[in-house]
Amino acid sequence: xxxxxxxxxxxxxxxxxxxxxxxxxxxxxxxxxxxxxxxxxxxxxxxxxxxxxxxxxxxxxxxxxxxxxxxxxxxxxxxxxxxxxxxxxxxxxxxxxxxxxxxxxxxxxxxxxxxxxxxxxxxxxxxxxx
Numbered sequence: 833x834x835x836x837x838x839x840x841x842x843x844x845x846x847x848x849x850x851x852x853x854x855x856x857x858x859x860x861x862x863x864x865x866x867x868x869x870x871x872x873x874x875x876x877x878x879x880x881x882x883x884x885x886x887x888x889x890x891x892x893x894x895x896x897x898x899x900x901x902x903x904x905x906x907x908x909x910x911x912x913x914x915x916x917x918x919x920x921x922x923x924x925x926x927x928x929x930x931x932x933x934x935x936x937x938x939x940x941x942x943x944x945x946x947x948x949x950x951x952x953x954x955x956x957x958x959x960x961x962x
């Protein structure tokens with residue numbers, strides 16, 4: 833059990849370090865941008881990374897609660913949309929992404945169903961001939 837706690841701590845530390853690294857890279861890109869080019873203090877970068885980490889923890893907790901309230905064990909797109917209901921532009925963006933993904937999945941499912949039907953048809957014809 834102590835090993836599991838240690839592995840969980842290591843995993844969280846790696847995630848947090850990854851967020852910090854990403855924030856630093858984004859800030860560095862902004863510093864090098866020819867239009868903004870404003871230097872960003874390292875303490876500010878660390879504060880942004882910490883705020884991002886805490887925000888992600890809150891978001892994941894909220895998503896988990898939404899799914900549990902709906903008596904589901906899996907978070908789905910509706911939970912994310914519910915979370916983003918007060919951010920109309922982000923909600924619209926996520927809804928578009930979900931719609932595009934749902935459309936492409938439906939097309940793939942239709943192709944798979946068509947292939948199964950076409951491969952099953954010759955088998956049925958051969959049984960009729962015997």
